[in-house]
Amino acid sequence: MKHIYEPDVTMTMRDGVTLAADIWRPLEGTAPTLLVRTPYNRQTPTMYGGPGTPHPSLIGLVNAGYAVVLQDARGTFGSEGEFEPKINEIADGQDAADWITRQDWSDGTIGMYGASYMGMTQWALAIKETPGLKAIAPTMAATDWYSELWYSKGGALSLSLDTMWNVMMYANEEQRDLASGRASDPATLIRLGGSFLNVLSLNDATPVADLPVIGKGRWFDDWLAHPDFDGYWAAQDWSPLVSSVEVPVLAIGGWYDLKINGTVSDFIRVRTQGASETAREDSRLIIGPWEHGPLTGQYADRHFGPLGVGDATEAHITFFNQTLRNLAPESPAPRVRIFVMGIDQWRDEQDWPLPDTSYTDYHLHSGGSANTRHGDGTLQSAASSMAGHDEFQYDPRDPLPTAGGALLPSVPGLVGPVDQKVVDGRSDVLCYTGPVLEEPIEVTGHVELKVFVSSSAVDTDITAKLVDVFPDGRAINLCDGILRLRYRNDLSNPAPLTPGEVYEVTVPMAVTSNVFLAGHRIRLDISSSNFPRYDRNTNTGGFIAQESVDQAVIATNRIMHGPEHPSRLVLPVINR
Structure with missing residues (x-):
């Protein structure tokens, strides 16, 4: 034509x-x-x-x-x-x-x-x-x-996205202003443009609200000033x-x-x-x-x-x-x-969700004794008959690094499917793995973790990641999510935790479609950070974006399981 x-x-x-x-x-x-x-x-x-x-x-x-x-x-x-x-x-x-x-x-x-x-x-x-x-x-x-964007379904700030996108947009704006004569100082553009040489380093500075490279503020300041889903959002x-x-x-x-x-x-x-x-x-x-x-x-x-x-x-x-x-x-x-x-x-x-979806529970079990500080647990179809918990410490000064998933900026090795060997073995990750599959299992749809948790802090995060373990040992992430526990009831009404009290919470883990083939294993990883995909919770219950990491406290977090605390991964299994 x-x-x-x-x-x-x-x-x-x-x-x-x-x-x-x-x-x-x-x-x-x-x-x-x-x-x-x-x-x-x-x-x-x-x-x-x-x-x-x-x-x-x-x-x-x-x-x-x-x-x-x-x-x-x-x-x-x-x-x-x-x-x-x-x-x-x-x-x-x-x-x-x-x-x-x-x-x-x-x-x-x-x-x-x-x-x-x-x-x-x-x-x-x-x-x-x-x-x-x-x-x-x-x-x-x-x-x-x-x-679904600047924050998450669990209330955590989408840190790396927010810093990268705003620096990009402010740099474009500064370039326009210089070209039109509305700006006379090129230093701001140099500072903004230079940050792209190592864009992930933008996320290291705290408090986030004082990020010096942004400079102009405006809507970025507004986003940080409204961490709850309030009237602004x-x-x-x-x-x-x-x-x-x-x-x-x-x-x-x-x-x-x-x-x-x-x-x-x-x-x-x-x-x-x-x-x-x-x-x-x-x-x-x-x-x-x-x-x-x-x-x-x-x-x-x-x-x-x-x-x-x-x-x-x-x-x-x-x-x-x-x-x-x-x-x-x-x-x-x-x-x-x-x-x-x-x-x-x-x-x-025919439709979404798939009409033949069967939401199936995979219960968390400790790998060793009833109460373990850290170790490999298991995923089983039946709930644990023995009460117990698994425990780990989350230190905001040493957050679990992002290893795959939905990340911007798109950094090779950090975005998409990534072998979890880069974070395996850390003491702040709990791994629950199912048995070697004799038959394929298809998981297509929305995934979530229903978990009983307690913390020594008045606020902390729970992260969850679904992983496909291959026969050759590769452990490839499929989908993940985060819940800021102050928002366990409502994104609009944050509430502090009572240290030591047990809460049942739901961690949304997005959607996926994957066939776990015979010989593979289904794995769930639980931690309290995914940095810099999300901002790190300082565990103080305060205004996180305005706090320095030096003000953060270490949280001892427990994942409970057993007859009274049936923590479980809920998978949308397709039966055909």
Whole structure:
């Protein structure tokens, strides 16, 4: 299809601010338009997509008959105004959509696509009635910015993400200010840019609220000032509004993506509560063996083969052809398509959660005597008949280092599937391992740990990690989670612990899909830190972001088990 490329097209928002866009449109006639709104520079090569990236091929979309509009968000790169995360995206997005529908090359229908923040800009228009919007395709995105992004479902700060992302955004802003003459001191940009030489070192400084490299503060200060899910976060939480969505959604995520909980939760809400039959019936979910970024499925300790490499283009074209053009495919796209690790194969499913899910308890047992200070425990189908506990000390000055999982920045050896030998043997990790499997066991769905715990401190964290132990000794992580115990009852109402008192708590461990093959073993690792993926709890019960690690106290934490304290790992087992 012949098309015209128009760079640097300006659109004026309702308040007079001008935003910049690049446009690919048909040479003749009209076409449905695909809109991408980004704060990461519309002209970067990754925006053009293709195999191995979270974005579909822009040229592939254009050749399929679509107009494409890439727009810089307010206050970023070519667009005027001041950037504030999320604040202006509804109004600006609606104004951009209105501008598009009034162009003579537009057929009046709009779809949206894009990953991460660009997924959020799609939800911004879908939760509000936006004329012309017919479908969205958010990749690795979430509507709940507290528990699915800047903090966690268990209330811990997503430290490495928050520091990296804010330094990146402030550096971009400082570069704009210098180029336009609004800033006269290049030292700030040098400081911000230099931090990327060792971005993980940003997380070593305490108090976190005094992180010197940030400098500008603003929204980063606000996030740290609101560690609880209070009114500040409730005002930004769009997840309750997903039930008002009337357009179908193509949700794409990765098992090792930091937003996978939100990706799945938002799909479920649209599927079960969407405001139209079209939204409920035509929405789709795709999950691959990916982190937050490249869709390669290739890691040093685990390679998912050629099928693990993702190409989002075909799925987008099929979805938009159906939702924007009413072109039914020869064979309908599956409602759910997942990559099942272990067997390393793609599989089509009827729905999510999988209809044949059986939530199965794997009980924690001590490996030795009834009361062990540290040692290898076991996972068994039956609850322990002997009361006991396992104990470890958590020292915030020596936190357990992150070893795989959903991490940003994407550092090789720290993100995705990683052999746990890098943390095995530490005295602050309890390992519970099941027997060698005689038959495969598939685990697909939401994983959680229900555990009875006590602590010598008034607050501490409990972390849990699901691990696949291979016959050759490799121990590869699948999913994990954290619970800040002050939030054991409610993210909005923190409550201190009574030292020594036993509490039953639930640690959310995200979602996964893995077949534990014959000869493998299922393992659960429990600790009290995962640093720098999450901030370290100082165990004082105080305002963690404002405390120095020198103020921290050591916590002695106990995991209870037995008839009165049936601590257990709950796995979504698929019986077929």
